[in-house]
Amino acid sequence: MTDRQRVASCVWRASPDLVVALDSRFGEPVDTYVNGSQVWIREDGPGGALVEWRLHPVAGYRRPPGLATEEVFAAVALALGTGARPPAPLEALWDGLEVFGVEPDDRIEPQPLAAAATEVLGLAPDAVGLVDHDTVGDAWERSRGGMSIVDALLGQLGG
Template sequence: MAELIATCVWSASPDLLVAVHDHLGPPAHAYDNGSQAWLRDDGPDGVPVEWRLHPRPDLARPGRLSGYHLFPAVAGALARGEDPALDPTTVWCGLEAVPAFDDDVEPDTLAAHLGTILGWDPDAWGPLDRDELARRWERSHGDLDVVAWAVAHLRAA
């Protein structure tokens, strides 16, 4: 039987990136594929939450920008009112947040709590089979819009 985990997702936009920059700060981890991650103890009742900004499957990152330089070059510039190094709509497909260690949190509680922290309500939330999501992403060889897939499955549930 699939293990369903409370999941919240936000579709990417310049305004969302500024909210992430302002409320979460610099990512704890960045990856060469463009993924950015935060691990914070800001969930309901202090539950650790993993926040992950997912790259677009077709991201063509310039070689001069490492994964660690991508977020400041794009989201940081937007937050400062500057033109970013890359068009933000070509970089990330959206943000996902889940209890980091599969803690049992009600999806509605998680969505309300994280929406307050970010100052931005999620586009979709609910229980999601994250193992299935990971399998689909791996089978696609990274060519899956993780957030669009999650939104479609959360709204269908």
């Protein structure tokens, strides 16, 4: 594996505080996926670099009944932020959050990314370093969504 295949990444384990921080600081995701992923693309990386914030689903994610794919994050964030009961337990929805650079030519380094991400989100990441997304993505595809992307990322980051 070369450095060219590895990208700077910061990972947070899922928690109510994390979901509330995402909602209050970023608002609604710009993209949602049937696999449970929630995505924000923002220019708040080091030096204004374009970064992707991705809330990764748990292995075997199932959308809560009665909610459209686009409604899950808002419903859960509102419940967690107000002390209400969410439509599904957090641990049944998302494992954690990852932020990484979008533009391969930007060559963002891990520590500046962690500093920028901590400032923007208000929470320090649980792990920081370089990850190989191709390895994680291939394993997730082979498992048909039956593995934790966050566990795989944390495994690469030593977290």
